Amino acid sequence: MSLIGNEEYQTAYAPLLPEIDFITFNDLSDLSAITDKTAAVILEAIQGEAGVRVPDVAYMQAVRKRCDETGTLLIFDEIQTGFGRTGKLFAFEHFGIVPDILMLAKGIGGGMPLGAFVAPKQIMDVIKDNPMLGHITTFGGHPVSCAAARASLQVIKDEKLIEQVEEKALLFRQLLQHPKIKEIRGLGLMMCLQLENFDQVYQVSKYCAEHGVMIDWYLHCETALRVAPPLNISTDQIREACTIILAGVEKYT
Numbered sequence: 001m002s003l004i005g006n007e008e009y010q011t012a013y014a015p016l017l018p019e020i021d022f023i024t025f026n027d028l029s030d031l032s033a034i035t036d037k038t039a040a041v042i043l044e045a046i047q048g049e050a051g052v053r054v055p056d057v058a059y060m061q062a063v064r065k066r067c068d069e070t071g072t073l074l075i076f077d078e079i080q081t082g083f084g085r086t087g088k089l090f091a092f093e094h095f096g097i098v099p100d101i102l103m104l105a106k107g108i109g110g111g112m113p114l115g116a117f118v119a120p121k122q123i124m125d126v127i128k129d130n131p132m133l134g135h136i137t138t139f140g141g142h143p144v145s146c147a148a149a150r151a152s153l154q155v156i157k158d159e160k161l162i163e164q165v166e167e168k169a170l171l172f173r174q175l176l177q178h179p180k181i182k183e184i185r186g187l188g189l190m191m192c193l194q195l196e197n198f199d200q201v202y203q204v205s206k207y208c209a210e211h212g213v214m215i216d217w218y219l220h221c222e223t224a225l226r227v228a229p230p231l232n233i234s235t236d237q238i239r240e241a242c243t244i245i246l247a248g249v250e251k252y253t
Contacts (some may be wrong), residue, residue, distance in 0.1 A: 026055040031066045040073040040101075048080040051221025052185045052192040060095035067100075073123075079115075080190065083153070084108035084162040084231050086167070087188035094187065110152025114145040116186040161231040165189050168238060172227060175242035177234035180253035185224075189231060192224040195244075200253045201225055207248035213241045 023030035025047060034041060041063065047053035049142050067074040076099035081091035085107060088094055092102075101123065105115035117135070125134045149214060156162060165188045173184055176193060183194040201217045208215045216226050229241070 017125065021049060025050075025053060026059050028059060028062055031062055034063075034066045034070055034071045034072055036072075038070060040075050041067055041075065042075045044079075045081050045095070046086065046187060046190060048190070049219035049221070049225045051194070051218050051224045052190055052226075054185065054187050054227075055095075057095050059114045060092075061097055064097040064099075073100045075103065079103060079105045080228075084156055084165060085188060085190045085228070087162065089162060108149050108152075109145050111157075112145040113149035114142070114149050126161040135218070156231065159232065165231060168229075168233065168235070169203050170187070171207045171235060171238050172242065175239065176222075176245060178246055178249050180249055186227070187231075189227075189229055191227040192221070193227060193249075194224045195249075195253060196223065198222040198241040200249075203252035204245070207251060208244055211244045211247075213244045 016129060023033050027044065033227065043063070045060075046055070053229065064074060066072070076092055078090055078092070082102075082104045083089065085091070086094065090102065092099055098118065102118040103115070104118060108114050108116055133197075169186075169188050169191065172189075172191060176184060180200075181193050182196070185192050185194065195204070198217070201223060205216050218224060218226060226246075227245075229238070233241075
């Protein structure tokens with residue numbers, strides 16, 4: 001099995017996972033490591049905790065092609081990217097491909113605890129009998145969480161929140177211009193602000209929290225600030241939040 005990740009992921013998790021190989025995200029030359037002995041490739045459609053790394057379309061299509069050639073399952077982790085976050089219902093839609101298995105959580109429940117393993121029937125049939133009931137959990141599919149997820153998806157559709165993502169993201173990018181912000185990475189309302197060091201990130205995060213804006217950093221990229229507002233954020237709220245963020249950047253960088 002192959003996990004596609006950055007160097008920090010490999011250092012953190014490689015010793016814990018037997019018979020797992022890591023290949024480099026967005027690096028076409030590494031795809032030759034996927035062979036007919038590879039059971040599955042697992043990757044994020046857009047890397048989240050690595051600091052919002054968006055892969056090239058050509059790379060993602062090459063991963064899909066290589067997995068098809070070798071008979072390898074392609075598994076997408078869309079825990080952070082699903083349900084409109086990037087401007088599409090699912091981030092894989094940006095790349096013109098479809099994974100064999102899709103992992104979902106966070107946005108699916110609208111704030112309630114819920115996750116999903118999404119796959120075609122032929123794949124689900126394999127895991128439901130060997131081991132018996134291997135595809136279920138004690139609280140999996142809890143009716144209250146499922147009701148919340150259904151209601152949340154209905155709101156996303158009825159209020160056309162996905163259609164507004166690109167315009168709102170553009171406003172963030174226009175407003176968050178500052179010489180000490182080295183880069184704004186991301187897609188849709190999944191963005192990060194690259195600063196110089198962790199001390200700057202910590203101080204700006206603290207300043208923002210004290211002034212009503214929740215912002216933090218990433219597990220594997222502590223030099224960047226996370227910008228991931230709710231999809232229904234208003235333009236007035238975007239302007240207010242950006243004013244506070246810029247004030248923090250100005251004061252602590």
